[in-house]
Each structure stands twice: as C-alpha cells, then as structure tokens.
Amino acid sequence: MNASNFVEGVDFSMYLxxxxxxxxxxxxxxxxxxxxxxxxxxxxxxxxxxxHNTYLEVVWTIIPTILVLIMFWYGWTGYKPMLTAPDDAMxxxxxxxxxxxxxxxxxxxxxxxxxxxIDKPVKLNLISKDVLxxxxxxxFRVKQDVVPGKDYMMWFTGQKLGTYDILCAEYCGQLHSYxxxxxxxxxxxxxxxxLVSSPDTSNDHPGLTLLKNNACLSxxxxxxxRLVGPSFKNLIGRTEIIVRDGxxxxxxxxxxxxxxxxxxxxSVSVVGYPSGLMTPYGEILSDxxxxxxxxxxxxxx
Amino acid sequence: MTDSSVSQPNxxxxxxxxxxxxxxxxxxxxxxxxxxxxxxFFLVGAALGVLMRLELFNPGADLIEAKTYNQVFTLHGxxxxxxxxxxxIPAVFGNFFLPIMLGTDDVAFPRLNLLSWWLYVLGAxxxxxxxxxxDGPADTGWTFYAPYSVKTGTNVSMSVLxxxxxxxxxILTGLNFIVTIHRLRAPGMGFNQMPLFAxxxxxxxxxxxxxxxxxxxxxxxxxxxxxxxxxxxxxxxxGDPILYQHLFWIYSHPAVYIxxxxxMGIVSEIIPTFAQRTIFxxxxxxxxxxxxxxxxxxxxxxxxxxxxxxxxxxxIFSILTFFVAIPTSIKVFNWLxxxxxxxxxxxxxxxYAVAFIFNxxxxxxxxLVVGALAADxxxxxTYFVVGHFHYVMFGGTGFAFFGALHYWYPKIWGKxxxxxxxxxxxxxxxxxxxxxxxxMLILGIKGMPRRYYDYLPEFHTLNQISTVGxxxxxxxxxxMIFNLFKGYFSKQKAPANPWNGITLExxxxxxxxxxxxxKAPELVEGGPYNYPNAMKG
Numbered sequence: 001m002n003a004s005n006f007v008e009g010v011d012f013s014m015y016l017x018x019x020x021x022x023x024x025x026x027x028x029x030x031x032x033x034x035x036x037x038x039x040x041x042x043x044x045x046x047x048x049x050x051x052h053n054t055y056l057e058v059v060w061t062i063i064p065t066i067l068v069l070i071m072f073w074y075g076w077t078g079y080k081p082m083l084t085a086p087d088d089a090m091x092x093x094x095x096x097x098x099x100x101x102x103x104x105x106x107x108x109x110x111x112x113x114x115x116x117x118i119d120k121p122v123k124l125n126l127i128s129k130d131v132l133x134x135x136x137x138x139x140f141r142v143k144q145d146v147v148p149g150k151d152y153m154m155w156f157t158g159q160k161l162g163t164y165d166i167l168c169a170e171y172c173g174q175l176h177s178y179x180x181x182x183x184x185x186x187x188x189x190x191x192x193x194x195l196v197s198s199p200d201t202s203n204d205h206p207g208l209t210l211l212k213n214n215a216c217l218s219x220x221x222x223x224x225x226r227l228v229g230p231s232f233k234n235l236i237g238r239t240e241i242i243v244r245d246g247x248x249x250x251x252x253x254x255x256x257x258x259x260x261x262x263x264x265x266x267s268v269s270v271v272g273y274p275s276g277l278m279t280p281y282g283e284i285l286s287d288x289x290x291x292x293x294x295x296x297x298x299x300x301x
Numbered sequence: 302m303t304d305s306s307v308s309q310p311n312x313x314x315x316x317x318x319x320x321x322x323x324x325x326x327x328x329x330x331x332x333x334x335x336x337x338x339x340x341x342f343f344l345v346g347a348a349l350g351v352l353m354r355l356e357l358f359n360p361g362a363d364l365i366e367a368k369t370y371n372q373v374f375t376l377h378g379x380x381x382x383x384x385x386x387x388x389x390i391p392a393v394f395g396n397f398f399l400p401i402m403l404g405t406d407d408v409a410f411p412r413l414n415l416l417s418w419w420l421y422v423l424g425a426x427x428x429x430x431x432x433x434x435x436d437g438p439a440d441t442g443w444t445f446y447a448p449y450s451v452k453t454g455t456n457v458s459m460s461v462l463x464x465x466x467x468x469x470x471x472i473l474t475g476l477n478f479i480v481t482i483h484r485l486r487a488p489g490m491g492f493n494q495m496p497l498f499a500x501x502x503x504x505x506x507x508x509x510x511x512x513x514x515x516x517x518x519x520x521x522x523x524x525x526x527x528x529x530x531x532x533x534x535x536x537x538x539x540g541d542p543i544l545y546q547h548l549f550w551i552y553s554h555p556a557v558y559i560x561x562x563x564x565m566g567i568v569s570e571i572i573p574t575f576a577q578r579t580i581f582x583x584x585x586x587x588x589x590x591x592x593x594x595x596x597x598x599x600x601x602x603x604x605x606x607x608x609x610x611x612x613x614x615x616x617i618f619s620i621l622t623f624f625v626a627i628p629t630s631i632k633v634f635n636w637l638x639x640x641x642x643x644x645x646x647x648x649x650x651x652x653y654a655v656a657f658i659f660n661x662x663x664x665x666x667x668x669l670v671v672g673a674l675a676a677d678x679x680x681x682x683t684y685f686v687v688g689h690f691h692y693v694m695f696g697g698t699g700f701a702f703f704g705a706l707h708y709w710y711p712k713i714w715g716k717x718x719x720x721x722x723x724x725x726x727x728x729x730x731x732x733x734x735x736x737x738x739x740x741m742l743i744l745g746i747k748g749m750p751r752r753y754y755d756y757l758p759e760f761h762t763l764n765q766i767s768t769v770g771x772x773x774x775x776x777x778x779x780x781m782i783f784n785l786f787k788g789y790f791s792k793q794k795a796p797a798n799p800w801n802g803i804t805l806e807x808x809x810x811x812x813x814x815x816x817x818x819x820k821a822p823e824l825v826e827g828g829p830y831n832y833p834n835a836m837k838g
Contacts, residue, residue: 006678014676014746021666028637029659035640036647036655039576047578047644049831050838056638057585057631064630068623071673075619078675083612131449132542134607134682138748141679145608147543148448149536152609165757169607169682169750171442173449174368177753274436274454 003164003185004140005121005157009078011141017071082142085155089123090116096126096133096146097279098228099175100215101166109195110213114166114183116158117191123155130279134170137183145170158185173277174228175218207296210289214281222300228277230270233300241271255294262290309819311715311812326411327815332397333713334418335388342384342425347778349377354737354771357764360756370754371440372455376428378443379460383467384425386698387556390563391509392417392474394705395502397713399478401806402496404487404824406816409480413473420470427463431456442752444553447534447545451526458527461520468513468520471559475509478502487805489824496804496829497586501566504590508555508562508597516552519545546608550601558597560694562590564661564701565632568654571708572636574802575651576643579830579838582635589628596625606677615674622672629665633658644835648800649723653704656731660696664689667742685745691738703730703781710785711795715811718788726784730777736770804829 002008037043092114093104103114103124116122126135126146133146135154144154168179186194204212211217211232219228230240238253248271251257260267263282269275285293312329322330352373356364365373396414400407408414431438435456441449450457482503486495522533523545532539565586573580580586602610602618610618636658645651667689671677680686711717740763749760756764798807805822806813825831 006675010675010679012675013673014670014679017666017670017673017676021669025659025662025666028633028662032637032640032655032658035637035643036645039640039643039645041577041644041646044642044644047576047832047835048642048838049579049835050581050638050642051579051828052582052585053638057582060634061627061631064627068626068669069620071669072620072623075673075675075677076616078673079606079615079678080612082678131452132446136682136748136750138679141675143607143678143681147609149541150543150609165748167748167750171371171446171449171752173440173453174371176371177367177750177755180757277452277454 001159003158003160003162004137004142005159006078006082006141007139009074009081013071013074013078016074020067020071082154085123085153086121089121089155091123091125092116094124094126094135094146095129096135096168096172096179097129097215098131098173098277099168099179099218101135101168101179101181102213102215105195107195113181115191115194116183116185117188118158118161118185120188121155121157123153126152126154130277131172132170133168133172133179136167136169137164138167139164140183143169158183161185161187205292205296205299207292207294210285210293211296214284216293219278229273232297235300236294236298242268243271243275244268258294258297259290262293309810309814311810312815313812315815324415326407326415328396328400328407328411328414329713329813329817331414331418332393332395335392335396335421338418338421338425339385339389339393342380343389346377346380346385347775349373349380351771351775353377354768356754357756358768359765360758360761362755367754368440371442371752372438374752375440375442375460376431376438379428379439379464381694382443382556382560383464384421384428386560386694387467387471388421388474389560389698389702390567390705391478391502391505391559392421393702394498394567394709395474395478395563398709398806399481399499399502400485401809401813401817402499402804403481403485404490404805404818404822405481405485406818408477409484410477414477417470417473417477420466420473424463424465424467424470427459427466431459431463434459444549445520445523446549447523447526447540447542448536450523451535451540458524461523465517465520468517471509472513475506475513478506479510482506487822487824493584493587494824494829495587497569497580497583497590498563498566500587501562501569501590504594505559505562508559508594512552512555512559512598515548516556519548519552522548543605543608546605547601550604554601554604555594555597557693558594560698561661562593564657564698565590567701567705567708568636568657569632570804571650571654571704572639573830573832574708574800574804575646575648575654576640577646577801578639578643578832578835579828580635581638581641582631583828583830585631586635589631592628593625596621596628600625603672603677606674607681619672619674623669626665626669626672633662642838646800649720649727650704650708650800652724652727653700653707656727657697657700657704660692660700660734663739664692664694664697667692679748680745682750683745684741684749684751687751688738688741688745691741696734696738700734703727706785708800709806710788711799712806712811712813714789715795716788716791717793717795717799718784722780722784722787726777726781728777729773730781733770733772733774733777737767737774738770740764740767740770803832 095102104110128146128148136143140156142156163182163184166181166183221227221231224231224233235253241250265278436454439457439460440455525531526533534540534542534545569586600622603622606615671680744760744763797811803825808822809818
C-alpha cells in the first residue's frame with residue numbers, strides 16, 4: 001500500500017516520462033557516437049550533402065507530438081484529483097511562519113506536528129503569517145505553497161501507518177532548511193486518544209510556552225547568542241540604540257517598549273538588526289499573554 | 302596556406318592603449334570587452350558555487366552561517382544569470398561574429414553597442430556594491446520572490462536595480478542585432494542564406510527586446526514597495542505575492558530561451574563545419590528557433606503549478622509547455638542527421654557540441670518530467686529542478702560557450718591552443734559536470750528541497766558525490782583556461798581557416814582587419830553550408 005492516495009498518480013507520470021527519456025537519451029547518444037566513428041574522416045573521406053528528407057522530418061515531428069501529449073495527459077490525470085477535497089475530509093488548519101509549522105485541530109488542539117488517522121481524507125487549510133512557505137510531504141507526493149493573504153488548501157489520505165517528514169519547500173529566509181515537522185499516520189483509535197489528551201503537562205513557564213507556540217524563539221535566543229533578532233537574555237534594562245521615525249536614539253528596554261514592539265513591530269527597530277521581518281502580534285496575543293511573556297523574559301539573566 | 306605577403310593590420314594592431322578599447326566602436330573589440338567581463342564574472346559565480354558545495358559536503362553548519370549561505374546562492378544566481386549567461390553568447394560571439402558572418406563591417410548602431418557594454422559595467426558595479434553597502438547582498442534567491450524580498454533587511458534594492466540596468470544593456474543588444482540582420486546582410490544574402498547562428502540570434506533578440514521591459518518594471522515595483530511602502534506584492538500592505546510571480550516569470554521564462562537559443566545556434570555552426578557537409582533541415586532549424594521563442598512566451602505559468610493555480614490554467618500552461626519540446630526535438634534530430642554521411646573531423650569544438658547535445662538532452666527531458674502536472678507537484682522546488690536547470694544552462698549553454706571559444710579562437714586571435722590539453726580539459730570538465738549535477742536529480746526525486754543550508758541525513762551520500770564533482774569540474778575548467786591563455790602567448794600562428802569552414806568569417810584573415818573584409822566576401826552557392834567538396838545528396 002502506498003503512503004498516500006496520490007503516490008500512484010504522481011509516480012506513474014514521473015516514471016513514465018523518465019523511462020521514455022532514458023530511451024531517447026540512450027538511443028540518440030548511441031547513434032551519435034556511432035556516427036562519429038562510422039563517418040569519421042578516415043572511414044568516410046568524402047561527405048554527402050543531404051539537405052532534407054520530408055518523410056523523415058514529418059515522422060520525427062509527429063512521434064514527439066504524440067509522446068508529449070501522452071505525457072501531458074498522465075500528468076493531468078494524476079494532478080486533477082488534488083484540486084478538490086472530498087466533502088467528508090477532516091479539516092485542520094496548517095499554519096506556517098518563520099520558521100515553524102503548527103497544526104490546529106477543529107476542537108482547539110494545537111500541535112507542532114501533524115497526526116492523522118489512517119484511511120481518512122484530511123484537508124489542510126493553509127495559512128501563512130508572514131512570507132511564502134510551501135508544505136511538502138515527499139512520502140505523500142504532495143506540495144502546496146502557503147501564501148499570506150490567500151485561502152489555499154491541500155488534501156490527502158494517509159494509507160500506511162508511520163511517521164513521515166514535512167519540509168518547507170519555498171524559500172522563506174534564514175532558517176528555511178530548519179522549518180521541518182512530521183506527519184504521523186495512526187489508527188483511528190489512537191488518533192481519538194491523542195486528540196483528547198492534554199498537551200504534555202510540562203513545567204514550562206506559561207510565558208515560555210507562548211514564546212514556543214508563536215515561533216518567537218526562531219529569531220530570539222534565550223542564551224544571549226545572536227540569531228535574526230536581539231536575544232531575550234538580559235533584555236529588560238538593557239541599553240539599545242533604536243531607530244524610531246528615522247531617528248536613532250538610545251533607550252533602556254522596559255516593559256512598555258516590549259509591549260509596543262510585540263504589538264507594532266514596525267514602529268521601532270534595533271540598530272544592527274533587520275527591520276520589517278517581524279509579524280505584528282497585537283491580535284494574536286492578549287494583554288495577559290504579553291504580561292506572561294515579559295514575566296518570563298525578566299527571568300532570563 | 303598563410304598569405305604572408307601583404308596582410309592588412311588586424312583589429313588588434315590598428316590602435317593601442319586602454320582607451321582605444323573601452324571607448325571602441327569596433328564590434329570585435331566590444332565583443333572581446335564582453336568576453337573578458339562575462340568570463341571574469343563566470344569565475345566569480347563558479348567560485349561561489351564551489352563554496353556552496355563545500356558547505357553542503359556535510360550536513361550541519363560547517364563553513365559559513367545560514368544567512369551567508371543564503372546570500373551566496375543569491376549572488377551566485379544573480380551573477381550567473383544576469384552577468385554571465387544572458388549576455389554570454391550574444392554579446393561576446395554575436396557581437397564579434399554576427400557582422401562578419403553577414404559579410405558586413407559592423408553592427409547597425411556601433412555607439413549603442415558601446416553603450417550596451419557600459420550599461421553592463423554599471424549594472425555589474427551595482428550588483429557588487431551590495432557587498433559593501435547596506436546589510437550585505439540580497440538573501441532572497443535570484444527570483445526575488447515577494448513578500449520576503451520586501452521584508453528582508455539585506456540590500457535587495459541595489460541587487461534589483463543592478464538587474465534593471467543590465468536589462469537595458471540586453472535590450473539594446475537585441476535591438477542592434479535585429480536591425481543589423483534586417484539591414485546589413487551582404488548583397489545577395491537573403492534570410493534563408495544566413496548562417497543559422499544569425500537565425501538563432503534573431504529569435505533571441507526579439508525576446509530580449511519584447512520581454513526584458515517587463516522584468517524592468519517589475520523590479521522597480523519591488524524597489525518602490527521597499528522604499529515607499531506602496532502595497533504591490535506584500536499582502537500585509539494590500540499587495541498580491543502571486544502577481545509578482547506572474548510578472549517575474551513572464552520575463553524569466555522567455556529569458557531561458559535568451560540563454561538557450563544562441564547556444565543552439567553555435568551547435569548548428571560547429572556540426573556542419575566538422576562534418577564537412579551541409580546542415581540537414583536548414584529551414585526546420587531556423588524556423589524552430591522562432592517557434593521556440595514564440596511558444597516560450599506562453600508557458601511561464603509552469604513555474605507556478607504549486608503556487609495555487611486554478612485547474613484550467615494549470616492544464617493550459619502544462620500542455621503549452623510540452624509543445625516547446627517539439628521544435629526542440631526537431632533540432633536535435635537535425636543535428637544528428639547532419640552527422641550522417643559526413644566526413645567527421647573530431648576536434649575539440651565538435652566534442653563540446655556533442656557534449657552539448659547529451660547534456661541538453663538530459664536538461665530537456667527532465668524538463669518534460671517537471672512539465673507534467675502530477676510529477677511537478679512532487680519535484681517543484683526540489684534539487685531535481687536545480688539539476689534540470691544546470692543541465693540546460695551550464696551543460697547546454699555553458700558547454701556551447703566553451704565550444705564557441707575553441708571554435709573561433711584561431712579566428713579571434715590568430716593563434717592555436719594545444720589540442721591535446723584542450724581534449725583532456727574537455728574530458729575532465731564533462732565528467733566533473735555530470736558527477737556534480739546528476740546526483741541532484743536523484744536528490745530531488747527523493748525529496749530534498751532546494752535552497753537548503755542544512756539537510757536530512759539520508760541525503761548525505763549524494764551531496765558528497767555532487768561536491769566531489771564540483772572539484773573535478775573546477776580542475777577541468779582551470780586547465781581549459783590555462784590552455785587558452787597559453788595558446789595566446791605562443792609564437793605559432795593559426796591559419797586563416799583551420800577547420801575548413803565555409804561561412805564568411807573563414808574568408809577573412811585571422812585576426813580580422815578593422816573593417817572585417819578587404820574585398821567583398823563571396824557567398825557560397827546554394828546556401829551557407831553547401832560544401833563544394835561533398836557529394837550531392
């Protein structure tokens with residue numbers, strides 16, 4: 001059994017064309033090398049001017065035309081079913097942001113990795129919070145760009161138990177190659193249990209959980225090292241040079257600065273770091289959430 | 302063989318000094334200015350390529366940081382596309398040989414021609430300025446996809462302005478060639494008596510003239526969005542990122558044929574010369590260039606099958622893409638038929654032409670795989686596309702460029718390189734090239750995405766093979782360049798017509814005189830490749 005319902009159509013078109021290609025590549029190369037020897041200056045001292053041969057030219061126009069139409073057709077029939085998800089498909093929101101995938105289930109469960117029941121069509125509603133991403137599951141032979149501002153979807157049915165890689169295929173900046181996740185295909189029963197299980201009750205500070213879930217740590221480290229944005233370590237009370245309205249000024253980072261930066265990141269930028277990359281979180285995080293985050297950051301010393 | 306008696310001073314000898322070169326109106330000198338510029342940038346681009354391969358030798362961070370790696374592949378792409386491959390064959394060999402092959406003394410607008418080169422230099426300076434100014438070179442990939450290109454802090458504006466200026470250089474070259482071909486052919490030379498290289502340049506020039514303005518305005522829109530905050534492509538300020546992709550590929554897909562068609566023209570010159578017989582299917586080759594250029598305008602959507610395209614649009618773009626394969630395969634069959642019953646003199650330019658056919662076949666056939674909708678969903682944005690693209694561009698156009706260099710070398714400089722070393726360098730280059738790029742096709746089928754700084758452990762072995770291939774390729778490349786330089790400094794003069802060619806450039810002395818011909822060249826009866834010593838077919 002194939003890993004997904006699309007493997008057969010994709011692989012058939014891919015290997016059909018590859019086989020025809022190998023045939024022509026080998027055939028043409030062999031004939032070319034044969035001609036180089038058979039009609040070398042030594043073996044054939046006098047050349048013959050042959051200007052054309054209508055019969056031959058018609059043949060080698062018609063045969064490729066038929067072949068490419070066949071190739072086109074199997075490409076289309078393998079692709080067409082991807083366009084429409086069945087009505088009974090289970091809908092899950094797949095959210096891409098720099099540089100993290102998260103999956104949000106109808107009943108509110110949110111997970112960093114995708115878990116789906118076997119033999120049940122799944123429809124992913126693709127949401128990007130910032131730039132282009134592309135959700136790619138090589139084992140399933142599916143890929144769809146995740147475009148900010150567009151309501152795109154992809155669907156598939158996992159047909160074989162197991163865990164498979166999810167990769168980001170559309171370049172999305174510094175840590176593009178680390179924007180990875182997995183999809184696990186499990187028995188319906190296990191899926192139901194997983195769905196109702198509360199997330200691993202860890203001892204994490206609620207602020208840290210928020211930082212993790214919102215991909216803040218993709219850009220801001222907790223240990224003082226430099227990534228895309230400034231580190232959270234020793235942030236509160238730190239002196240930074242910032243640009244506000246085109247003017248550079250020296251400030252001491254306080255709670256109000258952090259609240260403002262989370263809500264309207266484009267209003268200020270720290271000198272030495274790129275501006276404009278951060279997504280506004282004013283509508284995603286509540287004031288309580290932000291207070292939790294500040295509380296957690298103040299512990300990083 | 303040599304006409305020792307009273308040869309005119311050649312175009313190198315008429316004037317000396319730096320200014321006589323950088324302000325020259327002679328199409329041959331401008332061609333060589335382009336050769337030295339694009340050649341230098343090719344080496345820079347190749348060095349960046351080797352740096353990427355070294356980083357990818359092992360998974361994880363080794364030599365450079367992720368951000369630097371992203372800047373390196375962007376700069377590699379920008380340099381190779383805009384500073385090497387687009388100008389390469391037209392601006393170097395087109396400039397040098399098109400007027401000579403048409404039997405005339407220069408292009409239609411020599412001053413415009415010089416301006417083209419100066420715009421090229423200005424564009425190159427803009428591209429290089431990103432190394433010094435702002436937050437370093439762009440890290441967007443050469444496609445500058447929005448909205449990342451709008452948001453990133455790196456110096457995208459300078460990079461796209463460079464491409465904008467280089468576009469003008471390309472437009473002016475195209476315009477110049479179109480007028481030259483229409484107005485300056487030798488008396489008696491109709492369109493169907495032109496060499497096929499001229500036909501290929503003619504088709505190319507129309508694409509340069511008609512498609513390049515679209516990328517120009519698109520890139521300016523990126524600059525406007527970055528600097529003035531006008532919401533064109535970034536949805537957070539009201540733009541549409543898919544619109545950018547359409548505008549970008551409306552130029553950049555036809556641009557692929559700007560890169561490929563002149564190479565096909567080179568191969569159509571080399572094969573009859575070394576087979577010593579007429580080309581098979583002259584009109585089919587000539588008109589298929591026009592057909593490729595025409596159909597090539599309507600297939601840009603095949604870069605966007607996973608960008609959220611509607612079913613009917615995907616259907617149409619896919620089927621049109623397959624139609625490009627038909628004129629392309631006709632050309633390949635014609636080249637093959639031209640070797641049939643030839644009297645083939647296997648020399649290094651012919652080896653490059655044969656390698657072109659082999660590499661280009663792999664490039665073209667893998668193009669069919671990604672032209673098919675279902676297969677493209679899996680392979681899009683993977684290393685399969687990187688491999689496919691390099692087989693067409695480097696294995697195809699790059700090898701044709703090297704073939705042209707070896708073919709016309711004795712004509713340009715009046716000297717000959719060491720043929721044995723040239724053959725050895727060719728063999729190393731060919732092996733290195735295939736070792737470098739073939740594993741990428743397999744990596745793509747296995748699902749490794751492109752533009753990845755780091756990769757999963759299952760991709761390790763193939764990446765290592767590919768990196769070893771890059772070392773072999775560089776050795777071949779350096780040996781080839783060394784050999785060409787060595788030939789330049791040798792005392793031995795090359796005869797005016799070492800390959801027994803019959804197109805018009807072989808009638809003039811080597812190197813040619815300032816105005817190319819001392820007396821009006823004689824057109825060959827019965828078409829440009831009607832070899833007088835061959836039997837009638």
